[in-house]
Amino acid sequence: MSTAHTTASTSVLTGLARIVPDLEKLYKDVHAHPELSMQEKRTAALAADRLRAAGYEVTGGVGGTGVVGLLKNGDGATVMLRADMDALPVLEATGVDYASAVTAADEDGKTVPVMHACGHDMHVAWLIGAATLMAQQRDAWRGTLMAVFQPAEETAAGARAMIDDGLFQRFPKPDVILGQHVMVGPAGMIGGRVGAITSAADSFQIRLFGRGAHGSMPQASIDPVVMAASVVLRLQTIVSREIAASESAVVTVGALQAGTKENVIPDEAIIKLNVRTFDEGVRARVLAAIERIVNAEAAASGAPRAPEITPLDRYPLATNDADATEQVAGAFREHFSATRIREVGPASASEDFGSFGSEWGVPSVFWFVGGTDPDTYAQAKAANRLNDLPTNHNPKFLPVLHPTLETGVETLVVASQAWLA
Numbered sequence: 001m002s003t004a005h006t007t008a009s010t011s012v013l014t015g016l017a018r019i020v021p022d023l024e025k026l027y028k029d030v031h032a033h034p035e036l037s038m039q040e041k042r043t044a045a046l047a048a049d050r051l052r053a054a055g056y057e058v059t060g061g062v063g064g065t066g067v068v069g070l071l072k073n074g075d076g077a078t079v080m081l082r083a084d085m086d087a088l089p090v091l092e093a094t095g096v097d098y099a100s101a102v103t104a105a106d107e108d109g110k111t112v113p114v115m116h117a118c119g120h121d122m123h124v125a126w127l128i129g130a131a132t133l134m135a136q137q138r139d140a141w142r143g144t145l146m147a148v149f150q151p152a153e154e155t156a157a158g159a160r161a162m163i164d165d166g167l168f169q170r171f172p173k174p175d176v177i178l179g180q181h182v183m184v185g186p187a188g189m190i191g192g193r194v195g196a197i198t199s200a201a202d203s204f205q206i207r208l209f210g211r212g213a214h215g216s217m218p219q220a221s222i223d224p225v226v227m228a229a230s231v232v233l234r235l236q237t238i239v240s241r242e243i244a245a246s247e248s249a250v251v252t253v254g255a256l257q258a259g260t261k262e263n264v265i266p267d268e269a270i271i272k273l274n275v276r277t278f279d280e281g282v283r284a285r286v287l288a289a290i291e292r293i294v295n296a297e298a299a300a301s302g303a304p305r306a307p308e309i310t311p312l313d314r315y316p317l318a319t320n321d322a323d324a325t326e327q328v329a330g331a332f333r334e335h336f337s338a339t340r341i342r343e344v345g346p347a348s349a350s351e352d353f354g355s356f357g358s359e360w361g362v363p364s365v366f367w368f369v370g371g372t373d374p375d376t377y378a379q380a381k382a383a384n385r386l387n388d389l390p391t392n393h394n395p396k397f398l399p400v401l402h403p404t405l406e407t408g409v410e411t412l413v414v415a416s417q418a419w420l421a
Contacts, residue, residue: 007140007421008140008141008417008420008421009140009331009334009335009413009414009417009421010335011137011139011140012133012134012136012137012140012141012413012417013133013409013410013413013414014137015133015136015137016129016133016406016409016410019129019132019133020129020402020405020406023125023128023129023405023409024125024401024405026046026050026124026125026128027121027122027124027125027401027405028098029046029098030043030046030116030121030124030125031098031099031100031116031121032098032099032100032101032102033100033102034087034088034100034102034114034115034116034121035085035086035087035102035104035114036086036087036088036089036104036106036112036114037086037151037152037153037154037155037157037158038064038065038086038151038152038155038157038158038161039065039086039104040065040085040086040151040152041065043065043085043124043149044060044065044066044067044085044149044151045060046124047067047069047085047124047127047128047149048060048067048069050128050131050132051067051069051128051131051147054071054131054132054135054136055071055135056069056070056071056131056135056147057069057070057071057072058070059170059171062162062165062166062167062170063150063151063158063160063161063162063163063164063165063167064151064152064158064161064165065085065151066148066149066150066151066158066161066162066165066167067147067148067149068146068147068148068149068167068170068171069131069146069147069148069149070144070145070146070147070171070172071131071134071135071144071145071146071147072144073138073141073142073143073144073145074142074143075142075143076141076142076143076144076419076420077143077144077174077175077176077419077420078143078144078145078146078172078173078174078175079143079144079145079146079174079175079176079178079416079419079420080146080148080174080176080177080178080356080362081127081130081131081145081146081147081148081178081179081412081416082127082148082149082150082177082178082179082353082356083120083123083124083126083127083147083148083149083150083179084120084123084149084150084151084153084154084158084353085120085123085124085149085150085151085153086120086151086152086153086154086155086158087100087114087115087116087117087118087120087121087154088114088115088116088117088118088154088393089106089112089113089114090113090114090115090117090393090395091113091115091395092113092115092117092395093395093396094395094396094397094398096398100113100114100115100116102114102115115395117392117393117394117395117397118154118392118393118397119181119182119183119371119392119397119399120153122182122371122399122404122405122408123180123181123182123408124149125405125408126180126405126408126409126411126412127147127149127412129405129408129409129412130147130409130412130413130416131145131147133409133413134413134416140417140421141416141417141420141421142420143419143420144172145416145420146171146172146174148162148356150162153351153352153353155313156201156313156314156315156350156352157313157352158352159352159353159355159356160352160355163355163356163359167356168359168360173360173362174360174362175362175363175419176321176324176327176362176363176364176365176419177353177356177357177360177362177363177364177365178328178364178365178366178412178415178416179351179353179364179365179366180366180367180368180369180408180411180412181349181351181366181367181368181369182368182369182370182371182392182399182404182408183347183349183368183369183370183371183392184370184371184372184377184386184389184390184391184392185368185369185370185371185372185377186370186372186374186377186378187370187371187372187373187374187399187400187402187403187404187407188340188370188374188403188404188407189340189341189342189369189370190332190336190340190341190342190367190368190369190370190407190411191341191342191343191344191367191368191369191370192320192325192328192329192343192344192365192366192367192368193320193325193343193344193345193346194320194321194322194325194326195319195320195322195346196278196317196318196319196320196346197318197319197320197346197347197366197367198315198317198318198346198347198349198350198351198353198354198366199250199276199277199278199315199317199346199347199348199349199350200276200277200278200280200283200314200315200316200317200350201274201275201276201313201314201315201350202274202275202277202283202287202311202313202314202315203272203273203274203275203311203312203313203314204272204273204275204290204309204310204311204312205270205271205272205308205309205310205312206231206270206271206272206273206294206307206308206309206310207268207269207270207307207308207309207310208224208227208228208231208268208269208270208271208294208298208303208307209224209267209268209298209303209304209305209306209307210222210223210224210225210227210265210266210267210268210269210301210303210304211267211304212264212265212266212267213265214263214264214265215262215263215264215265216263218265221265222301222302222303222304223265223301224258224265224266224267224268224269224301224303225258225259225265225266225269226301227269227297227298227301227303228256228258228269228271229256230297230300230301231271231293231294231297232253232256232271234293234297235251235253235273235290235293236251238251238286238289238290238293239251239286242285242286242289243282243285243286247279247282248277248278248279248282248348249275249276249277249278249282249283249286250274250275250276250277250348251273251274251275251286251290252273252274252275252276253271253272253273254272254273254274255270255271255272256269256270256271256272257269257270257271258270272312273290275287275290276348276349276350277317278317278346280317290309291309294307294309295307315350315351315352315354316352316354316355316358317354318350318351318353318354318364318366319354319358319364320364320365320366321357321363321364321365323363324363324364324365325365327418327419328365328367328415328418329341330418331414331415331417331418332411332414332415334414335410335414336410336414344368347368349392351366353366354366365415367411369404369407369408369411370404370407371399371400371404372389372399372400373400376389377389
């Protein structure tokens with residue numbers, strides 16, 4: 001990595017300490033006002049206002065609530081930075097004074113609590129911070145910076161919506177696409193790898209059909225509750241008995257719904273499940289096994305009709321380009337101490353970030369930033385209790401503000417400067 005790059009990154013980041021109080025205020029505001037997927041109007045307006053104030057050319061409403069900001073600063077590469085904005089239908093239990101008390105109607109019209117339980121509020125603050133610093137220090141770089149605030153990552157709909165709304169045709173094609181995610185890990189730590197970084201994910205709803213009857217007369221029924229229970233248990237054998245130890249997959253049943261009363265055998269049952277894989281061949285085998293098991297259990301029960309298997313959402317495998325990842329890693333090694341950078345394994349969590357690079361034909365790099373208090377993490381690790389730490393999507397998930405906030409801004413600036421310095 002060149003000395004020019006290091007000097008340029010340092011120059012851009014000289015203003016970081018000055019804007020941190022404002023970024024903290026912004027982060028707490030976004031955290032206290034979370035919005036569900038495709039409802040991120042307030043968050044998008046905040047992002048758009050900050051970008052305009054910094055001198056960006058701003059386009060709103062991309063893919064619904066997406067925001068794209070362009071800052072053209074002479075000839076050079078184009079770098080796209082992406083942050084997601086949506087929150088989850090989770091009741092917050094962090095106890096902080098800026099905790100969410102928001103409720104909203106979900107896509108089915110049901111009123112649900114809303115919380116930033118996956119750190120997207122931190123992602124928004126990071127990108128606004130980096131975009132602001134880059135605008136303030138234009139003498140330190142040349143090229144075009146493209147800041148993308150994406151809706152609906154949690155439903156795998158946001159990247160697709162922006163692409164379908166002409167993202168590739170309406171904006172300049174970048175030379176690289178960069179993104180990051182706050183995760184459990186010591187705050188200030190950065191983790192990444194070449195190749196698969198987050199898993200592919202497939203979600204399904206399975207509807208099983210039976211024949212209802214009085215609870216005292218099970219012989220008159222075809223019990224979908226028993227059928228569903230058998231399916232759930234048998235699905236557990238896919239990973240344990242059909243996937244080699246050298247391969248990897250996760251099959252999780254997240255919902256099992258049947259009946260309304262203890263003495264009524266219902267007509268049907270609903271199963272909702274999620275699959276995570278890192279290889280297309282493994283994915284195909286797992287999906288085929290699910291279909292085989294569901295249909296076989298229904299047939300064994302004498303179901304009056306075949307089950308309905310309905311796809312709910314699909315996340316692509318996110319893969320880090322080898323050359324671009326090494327360029328980012330080199331920039332990180334120049335800026336951060338070696339103790340803060342780690343090579344990590346692929347995460348079984350999933351992201352639609354990969355859609356931008358794979359479909360645009362652009363190299364992309366995605367990495368993780370730790371958000372756990374370092375002492376808390378060290379104590380949990382020493383006690384072999386890391387699984388007790390609140391993970392993303394947990395009602396108690398809350399990144400420690402510092403140095404998480406500063407680290408995420410630094411990583412975006414330093415990585416961008418690997419192309420723009």
